[in-house]
Amino acid sequence: MIAKISRGWRAEGLIRYLMGPGRFNEHTGQRVVATWDGAPETHQPPQATDDSFDVRDLVDGLSAPAVAAGVGLREPVVEQGKRMPQGPVWHCSLRNSPEDPVLTDEQWARVVEDLMDRTGIARRDDLDGCRWVAIRHADDHVHVAAVLVRQEFGKRVHPYRDFVRARETCRAAEAELGLAATAGADRSSVTGPSQAEQEKAARREVDETSREWLRRMARVAAVQARDPEAFVAALGDLGVLVRPRYGPGEPDAESGERYAPMVGYSLAAPGDVTQAGQPVWFAGRTLARDLSLPNLQQRWGSAPAPAAPAGAAEEKHRAAVSPRERAAAIDDAVSTMEHATATLAAGDTGASADGIAHAAGDMLTAVGAVTGRQDEGERVRRHAGNDLDRATRVPGQVLPSRWSPVAKALRQSAWRLAATRTVGRHGEGDGARLVLALAALVAEIAALREAQSRLAQADAARRSCTGLRSSAPATSTRTSGSGPGRTKTTSRQRPQQTPPGPARGPKGRQENQTRGRGR
Known part of the structure; x- marks a missing residue:
């Protein structure tokens, strides 16, 4: 279960959206499943038209303490250059995995009540707690809207570490209801x-x-x-x-x-x-x-700089790379990845293994850069990179605490490979060799995270490994050429390279x- 929290000002706008058809008519079966007074059936908005509900009474009931206390529910006018203060409307969405069983309204109500208690917005048996409502319009998630003003005294409430408390709620619901386990907050995502x-x-x-x-x-x-x-x-x-x-x-x-x-x-x-x-x-x-x-x-x-390519111009950061240097960089990258794979396979699960996993992220970036941006496997490797990025992080840290010699060598090889800019036409299968060696390393990273009980990271690494392996054939058919010990091919031509960018359509090319x- 995943929780996402946001703050705003307009309770009416939020409720109308949650009870409405959605932006693409994706909301179906809209209904209130839990409320601050434990009587959701008394707050069900009547249906006004086929696709809309009359939410005025629900909004008035939810906002009554704020209105009585004079707390504004509209964005204030702020001076130019100053930040908008946080509004009193608190919104949290709770979403399950597609593989999870569909929860009943009563089960969702218990989860939301636990969330309100843990965050301190409305403690159990606290008659002065904030008013809140849970709305469901899909099988896999609910939305919680609360106005952060206490009911009797009209005092504003500022939840402390509500993101952390929401994560605790999700973990507790996963254990109680048999849902897919998700990782704890690692503050590095x-x-x-x-x-x-x-x-x-x-x-x-x-x-x-x-x-x-x-x-x-x-x-x-x-x-x-x-x-x-x-x-x-x-x-x-x-x-x-x-x-x-x-x-x-x-x-x-x-x-x-x-x-x-x-x-x-x-x-x-x-x-x-x-x-x-x-x-x-x-x-x-x-x-x-x-x-x-x-x-x-x-x-x-964290690692020594690789030797500058032969013939590099000192004043240019983008040096011309000879075919011999390119072939040596590819061989070095494959060899280093194989050594890192063997090191992880030997069973190291400490800080040095985390360093290897993080350095593998640089290697994936380098492999993706040199194997081309326009071949059939590019998009697959992009998604594989996103998954591996999640798997390489160390919870609670930005960078690993220790870089082992293997991790340093892996990062150094990645830098050397990236300097070649492309695998060029120096042998059919060079790109596939790199991708498959990287896939083997990522498979060991998945095993490492499994042994460390970081299950979400292990799943991400396995998805990355699958994506890399599936992209290898496309990479193999794209690269062509001749070189020492490689098969010469003349029937394939190197595809025209286009500048990278976030676009693929006509506008993007411009x-x-x-x-x-x-x-």
Whole structure:
């Protein structure tokens, strides 16, 4: 069971939406299943038309304490540049897995009552608790709406750590009702796209939201760079708009000139703008906690830098790579992944194993970057990367506490592989070799998480492994060429590469021509 919590101001708008047909007529059988007074049948809104209900009495009853206390239920006017304060309307959705049994209204009512008690919004047998209502309009979830004003004294309520308490409620319901187990809150997970972001992506005719695309491009740039300046340059080459943030200047020891170090950055996708026509910026930390600049610098310092490719121009971050260096980087990546796989298979489940799992995320990013963005398996590997990202995190931490020599070697090989930019035409099956070696490593990560009793992460790793294996044939048919010890092919041509971007339609191709570059 998963809980999502939000705050707002308009109780009437929320209730009308929950009891309404939904944006796409997805709401069916709308009904109140639980209320603050234990009498949901007395608060059932009468049906006004075939697809609407008269919710005025329900809204009035829910809002009565706030109205009596003079607590506003409309957004206040705030000065420009200041943040909107949190509203008194509390909303929580509780959703089960599709594989879970369908709960009865009475079972959902018990879960919601437990949620209200744990969060302190309405303790059991507390006559002064806040008023709340639970509405169900689907088999697998319910919505809880509460007005955070106590009934008798009219005092505002501010739930303490309600996200944590909601997670505890879900875990307790899973154990009691035999539902699929979910992981505890690890404080390191990434923020998924909001419904508004998904709808905006659909309007722009792109196949992933700006948040998801920027997160993916930041990970690619992170394995192609070794310092902030190269990171910004790599992002610009990937078509990302970059806005670096600099700290106060520091005097240089030799020249005496003041040097302002880069302390953060924000990213925007070309074509994703606000109503005022300004880019929609995402700070690196909001994309993922391990993508903040301090954590990126810690990651870059966790392993020795790979040797520069032969013939690389010192002034360019994007060096030309010889066929020999490319073949050596591919062989090194496969060999390092096989060694990491054997290390995990030997049964190590400590902090060093967590380091290997995290470094595998860099390797997947590097493999995805060099095997091409337009082949049939690209989208499959993208989803496999999202699953592996979940499996590589350490609960409660951003980065592992220890990097073993195997983890360092794996990360170093990923950086070396990413520097080649592409597998090129140096042997049919190079891409498949990389993907299959990575799939074997991910399978051991799944076994590691299983042994650590991190079941949700184990499931994510298994999904990633399945996706990688299914994408290997597409990768194999895409790569072609000749090289030492490889079969020469002449019937296949290398597909034309197009710039990366969050779009695949005509609009996306036009947007991808806009590239940002920061300094």
